[in-house]
Amino acid sequence: MDYSFFNNSVLVLFSSFCKNNTLHHSLIKGKIVVCTTETVLDNRREKSTFVRKGGGVGMILIDPIAKDVGFQFVIPATLIGQNEAEQLQAYITTDKNPVAIIYPTTTVLNSKPAPKMAVFSSMGLNVIPPDIIKPDIAAPGVNILAAWSPVATETTAERSVDYNIISGTSMSCPHISAIAAIVKSRHPSWSPSAIKSAIMTTATVQDNNHSLILRDPFGSQTTPIDYGSGHVNPVAALDPGLVYDFNSLDIIDFLCSNGADPAKLKNLTGEPLTCKNPPTPSYDLNYPSIGIASMNGSVSVNRTVTYYGTGPTTYLAYVENPEGVKKSSPLRDLCSRNHMKK
Numbered sequence: 620m621d622y623s624f625f626n627n628s629v630l631v632l633f634s635s636f637c638k639n640n641t642l643h644h645s646l647i648k649g650k651i652v653v654c655t656t657e658t659v660l661d662n663r664r665e666k667s668t669f670v671r672k673g674g675g676v677g678m679i680l681i682d683p684i685a686k687d688v689g690f691q692f693v694i695p696a697t698l699i700g701q702n703e704a705e706q707l708q709a710y711i712t713t714d715k716n717p718v719a720i721i722y723p724t725t726t727v728l729n730s731k732p733a734p735k736m737a738v739f740s741s742m743g744l745n746v747i748p749p750d751i752i753k754p755d756i757a758a759p760g761v762n763i764l765a766a767w768s769p770v771a772t773e774t775t776a777e778r779s780v781d782y783n784i785i786s787g788t789s790m791s792c793p794h795i796s797a798i799a800a801i802v803k804s805r806h807p808s809w810s811p812s813a814i815k816s817a818i819m820t821t822a823t824v825q826d827n828n829h830s831l832i833l834r835d836p837f838g839s840q841t842t843p844i845d846y847g848s849g850h851v852n853p854v855a856a857l858d859p860g861l862v863y864d865f866n867s868l869d870i871i872d873f874l875c876s877n878g879a880d881p882a883k884l885k886n887l888t889g890e891p892l893t894c895k896n897p898p899t900p901s902y903d904l905n906y907p908s909i910g911i912a913s914m915n916g917s918v919s920v921n922r923t924v925t926y927y928g929t930g931p932t933t934y935l936a937y938v939e940n941p942e943g944v945k946k947s948s949p950l951r952d953l954c955s956r957n958h959m960k961k
């Protein structure tokens with residue numbers, strides 16, 4: 620980009636974002652440079668290459684949104700939040716000879732509160748079938764250490780590494796996949812939906828400070844649209860007690876209530892199938908969470924649970940009403956209609 624037609628204050632702004640060709644060698648040579656993120660989508664690694672190109676030896680990036688997410692930089696670098704940035708600015712502007720040291724990363728154990736929803740974690744609502752709450756589940760996905768191809772690429776700051784630390788759905792997905800495999804190895808006869816149910820119904824919505832899981836970066840309040848059924852608990856998933864199961868015919872019913880017709884079903888299954896008339900309501904799919912996208916008046920929702928524990932047990936149903944919703948009849952009456960199988 621050619622910056623020559625911008626005035627001086629704009630240029631200063633561009634160099635505070637550590638953009639390409641805005642950092643003067645005479646000013647930053649041998650120094651640790653303070654940079655600011657411009658937008659959440661900034662290429663943070665690239666800023667470190669521009670600092671290095673200008674002769675800088677380190678970078679402090681003011682990045683309140685992503686301050687807890689690890690990135691690979693080409694020079695020693697660290698991310699700081701807004702409070703630290705204010706302290707830093709005060710120090711830089713008052714001290715005649717400000718100095719900085721970037722220490723190696725250390726491990727902090729038992730930090731509180733944890734877990735938290737990552738700043739970049741996708742949220743519902745579900746835009747396709749709105750009666751199915753999304754997400755289903757939350758799992759670790761920030762700064763995950765895992766094996767990595769030794770081919771040096773831009774992603775690893777041009778270094779060849781056997782392990783790397785990255786963040787995203789691509790990191791939480793293998794956690795859930797492995798937990799599904801563990802549940803399957805313990806319960807080989809369980810269907811995919813039973814395994815999903817076990818994982819979802821045993822998840823927790825509480826953090827280690829006994830409050831509802833919060834969302835990064837500012838600790839904002841969350842709802843099931845952030846975490847689904849909650850943060851996964853692998854050990855509890857092995858013994859969920861009750862399971863919400865469904866099979867391929869239930870999926871057909873669900874597709875029928877979401878606009879599938881016999882021609883579409885034939886395309887999908889290769890078999891001639893017809894939809895039930897009247898169709899089973901979408902919210903009656905025996906899913907391990909209950910979502911009703913539009914409600915006017917009252918609605919009855921049907922779920923069937925199967926007991927997979929050992930020995931006789933008594934379960935009591937308990938409902939926490941979403942705000943603005945009343946339960947019209949005691950849930951126990953509903954359950955005594957013989958829907959709870961043992």
Ligand SMILES: *[C@@H]1O[C@H](CO)[C@@H](O)[C@H](O)[C@H]1NC(C)=O
Pocket residue numbers: 620639640665
């Ligand atoms: C930075 O600017 C230089 C010179 O203008 C150019 O050659 C280079 O491709 C730019 N780098 C990036 C990553 O934009």
Ligand SMILES: *[C@@H]1O[C@H](CO)[C@@H](O)[C@H](O)[C@H]1NC(C)=O
Pocket residue numbers: 731732828830
């Ligand atoms: C833990 O919870 C208490 C009570 O809600 C709150 O005052 C405190 O700030 C929380 N601690 C952390 C580290 O979030």
Ligand SMILES: *[C@@H]1O[C@H](CO)[C@@H](O)[C@H](O)[C@H]1NC(C)=O
Pocket residue numbers: 882883886
């Ligand atoms: C069935 O699949 C074919 C090939 O993908 C497609 O062209 C056709 O529109 C589909 N029919 C229906 C009813 O979805």
Ligand SMILES: *[C@@H]1O[C@H](CO)[C@@H](O)[C@H](O)[C@H]1NC(C)=O
Pocket residue numbers: 915916
């Ligand atoms: C809700 O149902 C009532 C009675 O059936 C109807 O008069 C009203 O228009 C409905 N409201 C909405 C938002 O659909």
Ligand SMILES: *[C@@H]1O[C@H](CO)[C@@H](O)[C@H](O)[C@H]1NC(C)=O
Pocket residue numbers: 921922923
């Ligand atoms: C609820 O589901 C069960 C099992 O699929 C079924 O037998 C029953 O008729 C359903 N009840 C209602 C009210 O839909």
